[in-house]
Amino acid sequence: MTFELTILGSNSATPAYGRNQTSQVLNINEKLYLIDCGEGTQHQLLKYNIKSSRIKYIFISHLHGDHYLGLIGLISSMHLIGRKEELTLFGPPELKEIIDLHLRYSDTKLRYPLIFNAVQPFEEQVILENEDVSVRSFPLDHRIPCTGFRFDERPRLAKINIQAVKAHAVPTECLSLLKQGIDCVSDDGKVYKSSEFTYPPPSTRSYAFCSDTLDSGKYHDSIKGVSLLYHEATFLNDLLLRAAETYHTTALQAGIIAEKVLAKKLLIGHFSARYRNLEPMVDECRSVFQNSFLALEGTTYSID
């Protein structure tokens, strides 16, 4: 199953050096999940040849402009180019009011169903479950209410050990249960253990997105053991105080968090416009967490 992340923008606050503001698109089994939507996201989708019609879900972390000001343009363009399919949007409760105001004053009636789901900012919650993935939101620690999102691949089925099944003449009606890891009792009372007739399923993959946050520790449990952690790293660690004042994280802190939560891989982004050269940021991360990378626009990162 495809599970990969493409960065559309990873700058903070203002665009700079051709770097756009936060937006990224997660491809899970060929369905697209857009996460945050800074101004110009629809331009970035065009630039990287990603069809907006493939986006099924949009997640907005918070209402700072660099994370959502491209949303209304995107949903308007979807309407104008003839979208008919439902679009499901997750975001702060107040986002609905902002969208409705625009639709009212621009006299727009969307030609497709836009389903809005308010994300509660102060508690972790499961916000979406479908056949591919389960998505949780969790509170971050920012100047305004802000949530992270964690995408966990649904447990995959075990693979049948055909040789063993044949050798023990396991009834066909048991196979579905065994694949799900459930032991099966046949009509004549015989027990077939899943562990004896299957190979263990591949471990599930996960992705966590921490957009804007102070390193306060309160969300660390929510991102434990994640396969790929995207974490903001607005500043280098020499600006630790500035990071704290503005409710942001430094590159060094992001590395320490990745290490602490046992993430497999770290991707940093939300770079301050003061940095033209980003290499020192990833170097700082790697001093504590080797498997760190820069979130670079137009780059796709496979989640393993």
Added chain:
Amino acid sequence: MTFELTILGSNSATPAYGRNQTSQVLNINEKLYLIDCGEGTQHQLLKYNIKSSRIKYIFISHLHGDHYLGLIGLISSMHLIGRKEELTLFGPPELKEIIDLHLRYSDTKLRYPLIFNAVQPFEEQVILENEDVSVRSFPLDHRIPCTGFRFDERPRLAKINIQAVKAHAVPTECLSLLKQGIDCVSDDGKVYKSSEFTYPPPSTRSYAFCSDTLDSGKYHDSIKGVSLLYHEATFLNDLLLRAAETYHTTALQAGIIAEKVLAKKLLIGHFSARYRNLEPMVDECRSVFQNSFLALEGTTYSID
């Protein structure tokens, strides 16, 4: 005095073929007047190396997204990069509510004074007069309330005919009046006629912006004799019905309007995303109004 227009975007509805949505910047005596502000306008300013700090005034024609969705990002970025100077904004009354909502939910207190002037959509009015220019708004005929803007250079002073002034020993205190075209009476009752002691001032220049409108004729008086007319031309004339249904103009209609109102020069824009090649549009205009040009992004048009 500088009087020139730079196009930042001239596409309609959605961005396409690298063409951005409506925005343009008028340089009048080295002060910048931004007209409309589609999504991505701040990116276009960066691209064309136009400092947002030089923008003194912003004019928004109406609340369709392709004309204003870049505004909140731009005013936020001005705040983030430390603007202190007042910014004066003219636009539909409802625009204030949209801006206030964003500032409230993003918990932003702008560090510079943002002066909002509501433009009444149903009557022509003078909305700004300063030492360089007089600006009028006038109603266009669109699906939602929409205004055009006309910028008229202030009458320039006549030039003194030094030879004549010396020959007739005109008192120094008369010169200021004579330059303004006013006759002067000296203390001893002698009359000095302005027309006899000055060369006539150069004629004043003007620019009119007609963003989105049906060709209904109701605004034609407002754009009479303008030096440069920007007029939308969303479609070619074979889509005349489509233009009427959507309250837009065709290229041919724009040419006819320019001819009728005795404009000196016509610039067309707001091109539908269906047209990759724009040459047929300007050809259509030129069939009725020879001095027609395409509004091309990044191009500066001098107003003569």
